Amino acid sequence: MACEKVGSFVSTKQFPDNFLLGTATAAFQVEGAWDEDKAESIWDHYLHSNEANKSFRYFLDLPPSVIEKYIEKGVKPRLADLYKGMGVYEFPSTAINDGTHFNFNGDVAADTYHKTDTDVKLLKELGVQVYRFSISPTRIIPMAHDHLLGKVGIAYYNNLIDKLIENGITPMVTLYHYDMIVDFNKLGGLTNSASYVFYTNYARICFENFGDRVKYWTTTSDIHLAAEGYGSEHFAPGFQEPLFSGYSDYQVLRNIILVNASAYKLYNEEFREKQQGQISLSIDGVWFYPKDPNNPEHQKAAECARISTFGLITHVLTTGQYPDAFLETIDRSNKREKIRIDRVEQFTKKEQELIKGSYDFIVFNYYNSVKVRPMTDEELANELNLKRRDRGYFMELNTTTETEVYEGFLNCLKWINETMNNPKIFIGENGFPEEDGIDESEKKIAYHTGILNKLLEALDENINVFGYCVWSFLDTLEFAFGYWKKFGIYAVDFNDESRPRSKKNSFDFFQQLFSTKKLLIKN
Secondary structure (H helix, E strand, C coil): CCCEEECCEEEEEECCCCCEEEEECCHHHHCCCCCCCCCCEHHHHHHHCCHHHHHHHHHHCCCHHHHCCCCECCECCCHHHHHCCCCCCCCCHHHHHHCHHHCCCCCCCCCHHHCHHHHHHHHHHHCCCEEEEECCHHHHCCCCCCCCCCHHHHHHHHHHHHHHHHCCCEEEEECCCCCCEHHHHHHCHHHCCCHHHHHHHHHHHHHHHHCCCCCEEECCCCHHHHHHCCCCCCCCCCCCCCCCCCCHHHHHHHHHHHHHHHHHHHHHHHCHHHHCCEEEEEEEEEEEEECCCCCHHHHHHHHHHHHCCHHHHHHHHHHCCCCHHHHHHHHHHHHHHCCCCCCCCCCCHHHHHHHCCCCCEEEEEEEEEEEEEECCHHHHHHCCCHHHHHHCEEEECCCCCHHHHHHHHHHHHHHHHHHCCCCCEEEEECCCCEECCCCCHHHHHHHHHHHHHHHHHHHHCCCCEEEEEEECCECCCCHHHCCCEECCCEEECCCCCCCCEEECCCHHHHHHHHHHCEEEEEC
């Protein structure tokens, strides 16, 4: 299709009329009101107890030979660096020494809990067709049991959903976005298979109270990040490395997959006929390039990286089984290190039947791509985290070009399309972080333009993507990274108690995109 010139821009193909364009947030990252009408979450506890600072100091106490393997600009790279495109922070030495960098929490955040009317007006002004947000279980079942309902929390989400629909905005709801009730830690949190007994009842409450209006559901966000805190101190609940890495995080992956399958079965049996909604699972993805594309060992490392992260989930959902290549990496580590416990077991036949095909569409979240190479013997010996030793590859952050990042997004979509036999896909999160106090709107617009161009290519190749959400609607608390990186289309002044919102310089780009469904590119 020929490009149409519009002023100083070139207009590419228009997105389909039924394509959903919008933006996203998540409950803990924006709601605030941490002790109002809710229970304490694992993230409330993690930040209130200053676990981020404690884990950072723990890192500084490691032997220099170990620290050197991870250090870039003075800080240990964390998984969320990769998934949210943050790179590695360069903290002032004073902030490191006195711990001030870690003095933040989600007590108020963007205060969306008290600003429903304001924020829905902003979403309407922005021109979105869809708003993706999460419901916090801490507000729905604050006492953990389904017979002790959070009636005020239910009323809050009912009001939000009603206001969105009144303004022509489709709600897309995530049931779990890392904010488990902290008391579940007494049972081992997500490592305990009991979690999906409680979760299924929580999901039923949400379907009963909101399912007459909500037609797009996501059971769990970013499955690997949800599991990360059970094998790493850098994500809630913050299990210290190397204590349970390579065991408890694998147990969490297993349980989340079963949780999703149980919720899917519940919806099919009790709600689908009447409500006619759709269920999804969110997968966080990164495209892995071999550092040396001509080196077969680097190619194997990149393939291993894909199959042990987002490719692992696509394989399990499609077949009901862990891929052999994933199990082989664990078996290889067990033999090499003489580990005698069964850290991962294949799903039973009954579980496989439950898991296989337990989705109506896939939510895919993408920020960045990286280059990988095999670990050296010395790196394997010095690596504290057993899961990373299982994988055996080293990620080199901040080494991909802009072109590789955009192409990596398309590569991920092609992978999912091929391995899952052309599933429906929704891009749930995609964003560019701006430094605090720095206007990087041109870079932000260029990033989204590059990604959206590749999304249009995917549509031309008949990859079944039906929507796209920008992360994020507002500036948010980026979990263990605080408020230093700003993804919002609207800025939030976190130094003002009233948390005023204001348009960023990239606002017009997004408003035009959402309102016209055209991607405009400067000449």
